[in-house]
Structures are given as C-alpha cells and as structure tokens.
Amino acid sequence: MTENLILQNGIILTPFEELHNSVLFLKDGKIEKIVYDTEFKSNKKFYYGKYKIIDINNNYMSPGFIDIHTHGVNNVDATKGPYEAMSEFIVKYGTTGFLPTFWNANISDLIDACKNISRFIKNQKKGSKVLGINSEGPYLNPKFGAQDPINSIIPRFNDYNKLLAASEGNLKLMTVAPEIKGAEELIKYLRLNDVTIAICYTEMTVNQLYKSIDMGVSHIGHIFNGFGESTTLDRGTKPYGLQEELLVCDNLMSEVLADKVGAHVHPVWLKIILRCKGIENIILITDSRDINGNPPGTYTMGDGFDAIIKKDEDIVRLVDDGGLAGCIMTMNGAINNMIKHTGINLKDAIRMATFNPARAIKISNRKGEIKAGMDADIAVFNKNIDIKLTIVNGLIEYYNL
Numbered sequence: 197m198t199e200n201l202i203l204q205n206g207i208i209l210t211p212f213e214e215l216h217n218s219v220l221f222l223k224d225g226k227i228e229k230i231v232y233d234t235e236f237k238s239n240k241k242f243y244y245g246k247y248k249i250i251d252i253n254n255n256y257m258s259p260g261f262i263d264i265h266t267h268g269v270n271n272v273d274a275t276k277g278p279y280e281a282m283s284e285f286i287v288k289y290g291t292t293g294f295l296p297t298f299w300n301a302n303i304s305d306l307i308d309a310c311k312n313i314s315r316f317i318k319n320q321k322k323g324s325k326v327l328g329i330n331s332e333g334p335y336l337n338p339k340f341g342a343q344d345p346i347n348s349i350i351p352r353f354n355d356y357n358k359l360l361a362a363s364e365g366n367l368k369l370m371t372v373a374p375e376i377k378g379a380e381e382l383i384k385y386l387r388l389n390d391v392t393i394a395i396c397y398t399e400m401t402v403n404q405l406y407k408s409i410d411m412g413v414s415h416i417g418h419i420f421n422g423f424g425e426s427t428t429l430d431r432g433t434k435p436y437g438l439q440e441e442l443l444v445c446d447n448l449m450s451e452v453l454a455d456k457v458g459a460h461v462h463p464v465w466l467k468i469i470l471r472c473k474g475i476e477n478i479i480l481i482t483d484s485r486d487i488n489g490n491p492p493g494t495y496t497m498g499d500g501f502d503a504i505i506k507k508d509e510d511i512v513r514l515v516d517d518g519g520l521a522g523c524i525m526t527m528n529g530a531i532n533n534m535i536k537h538t539g540i541n542l543k544d545a546i547r548m549a550t551f552n553p554a555r556a557i558k559i560s561n562r563k564g565e566i567k568a569g570m571d572a573d574i575a576v577f578n579k580n581i582d583i584k585l586t587i588v589n590g591l592i593e594y595y596n597l
C-alpha cells in the first residue's frame with residue numbers, strides 16, 4: 197500500500213533546478229507538491245496523522261534513476277529473468293525504472309522473453325519498475341562489439357512482427373544497423389509502433405545516417421562503442437567519418453558509457469561528447485551484465501562468453517581477447533564517473549540519468565522529473581551518490597538513512 201509521505205530537510209534536484217529549504221509531498225503514488233519549509237512548518241499540525249514525515253537529513257533528492265540499457269545484474273540475464281531479482285538489486289542503487297535489454301540472441305528466444313517481460317510488467321508489485329524492453333539486436337552489423345555474430349540476422353517481417361506482438365506495446369527501444377538489408381522497412385515499422393530506434397553496431401555511411409534520421413531514428417546506442425572507424429586520411433589530416441558526424445548531428449540523443457577507468461569512452465571523448473551534444477541530449481546507461489554484483493574473478497556470462505571482473509574496475513572484459521563487453525556499473529556509479537571525468541555539476545549529471553532517458557523512451561510526461569502530478573519515484577543520496585532511500589510509485593523500496 198502506498199503511504200503518503202513528506203520528505204523534509206533535503207535538497208531537491210528536479211533536475212532542472214536545485215531547490216533548498218523546500219519540502220516534497222508524495223500522495224497516492226504521485227508527487228503532490230513542493231512547498232517552502234516555512235510554509236510547511238507553520239501548517240505542520242495539519243499534516244500529522246495524514247502523512248509520514250521523513251527527515252532527509254541534508255541529503256539530495258532527485259527523480260529515481262532510469263536505466264534504459266541493462267543486460268542483467270545479480271546473476272540474472274535480461275533475456276531470461278527472473279525479473280524480480282533484477283528489480284530488487286537495482287532499486288538499492290537509486291534506479292526506480294529500467295528496460296531489461298536483450299543482446300543478440302536467437303529470435304525465438306527473444307520473442308519468448310518479450311512474452312515473459314510483458315507478463316511480469318502486468319503483475320509487478322515490488323522493486324524497481326520494468327518500464328519496457330530494449331532489444332539491442334538481432335538486427336546488427338556482425339562486425340562490431342561483443343555480440344555473438346551468429347545471431348545477427350536480416351530483418352524479416354514475420355520475425356519482428358511476432359516480436360512486437362509478444363511485447364504487447366512494451367518494446368520501447370530497438371537497435372538497428374541501417375545498412376543491413378531490410379533495415380528500412382524495419383525502421384518504418386518500428387516508428388509506426390512508436391518504438392524509439394537506436395543506431396549502433398553499424399558502419400553505415402553518413403548519407404545513410406541522415407536518411408535514417410528522416411525516417412525517425414532519434415537515438416545513438418552507446419556512442420563510440422560499436423561504430424565503424426573514420427574513413428579518410430591524408431598525410432596528417434584528421435580522418436573524418438560516421439562517428440564525427442554523430443557528434444555534430446543535432447537530431448539524436450546519445451547513450452554514453454561512463455565507466456570508472458574510461459575504458460569504453462576516454463574521459464577526453466566524454467568532454468567532447470558533452471560539448472557537442474549538450475546536457476540535454478546525453479543519457480547515462482549502465483550496459484550492465486548479469487555478473488554485476490559479483491566480486492573480482494572470472495565468470496561465464498548468460499550469453500556463454502567467459503569474462504573477467506578486475507579489482508577496482510566496473511567493466512567486463514572477455515577472457516578470449518580482452519575485448520570490452522559492457523559493465524558492472526550501477527546508475528549511481530555512472531553518475532559519479534561522469535562527474536569525475538568531465539567536471540559536470542551534480543544537477544546536470546542527474547538529468548542525464550532521469551529526465552533524459554525518460555524523454556528518449558517517451559515517458560517524460562510521468563517520469564524523470566520532480567513536479568506535481570508525476571509518479572512518486574524518488575532517489576535520495578549524499579554528495580558521493582551513495583543511495584540512502586529509494587521510493588517507487590510512492591512505496592519505500594530501499595531505506596538506509
């Protein structure tokens with residue numbers, strides 16, 4: 197049952213403003229209002245018995261984090277479940293909503309996973325909310341990334357039509373390599389079904405990029421991880437290609453993988469991405485793998501690849517060739533890394549983990565912002581982004597104040 201809550205003595209990051217001396221009211225699973233401290237204190241008696249009052253103790257409160265790209269945590273693979281175990285793990289790190297994210301698996305397995313997730317969404321009661329599905333594959337260019345190329349397939353209507361039907365409107369995001377045969381029809385069909393389309397695992401030409409944008413592509417999957425290299429080089433002249441075009445192209449939001457050691461994206465590139473795309477177009481993701489939550493060591497992941505977690509790293513490397521294969525990050529870790537690598541302020545970093553991902557998957561009318569009428573999804577944390585309290589739809593799901 198949702199409780200009506202008053203959160204006082206905290207700093208609110210809406211995330212467009214930083215509000216001090218303000219009190220946040222949550223009622224019936226929604227954000228009711230924000231009032232000044234003085235106003236609250238003079239009317240305090242009125243609220244006794246009607247609300248539970250929580251002292252936030254000078255910590256920050258922001259919208260709950262939204263992770264639109266996680267392949268698993270807690271030894272759970274997002275193509276298989278159980279999704280309860282993902283939700284329970286993720287909510288401890290301030291994430292109130294997420295998209296279980298597929299990789300390149302067999303299409304019939306992905307269709308089954310869509311059915312399972314849709315069923316789970318209907319019945320979910322606890323933990324971080326499953327907000328839909330992100331299918332990173334199987335329509336990728338097999339040349340790129342730590343994805344099993346065997347499962348990269350040509351889009352066929354029969355397949356993706358089944359996938360969409362099985363997802364019951366829950367497919368929110370799908371990655372497509374625009375240069376593969378049949379991609380155009382797929383992109384059009386996804387747009388008709390209101391799915392956000394990401395480009396990644398691609399070596400499309402710049403012309404194909406702009407054609408894709410005209411067709412409704414709006415999203416870059418983890419920029420600088422999974423793209424063809426720049427093409428022209430002439431005696432000391434900097435090469436130019438798709439990735440440079442992605443930086444200056446105004447019409448795309450971009451996922452960024454900000455890991456602790458800057459392995460996926462060098463900190464200098466993070467700064468350049470920030471300057472090019474602006475705080476309004478960057479989305480922090482975890483790209484977490486199922487082995488997230490385990491101590492350093494060697495593990496076999498859900499997709500069958502052997503991977504290493506090294507001490508003091510939040511990334512996953514393949515045993516075979518040392519190639520990068522995602523992360524063991526949590527959203528609060530990604531926010532921290534982005535701040536450390538780029539010097540960005542906390543409020544803006546929080547926007548990249550809340551409002552921006554909500555906008556990318558078209559749910560910013562109800563999530564990703566603290567204002568009256570929005571879902572009561574709240575993360576409370578200190579300046580190091582250590583999570584103190586997570587509230588999902590007005591329910592306290594994690595408490596460590």
Ligand SMILES: [Zn+2]
Binds near residue numbers: 267522
């Ligand atoms: Zn991924």
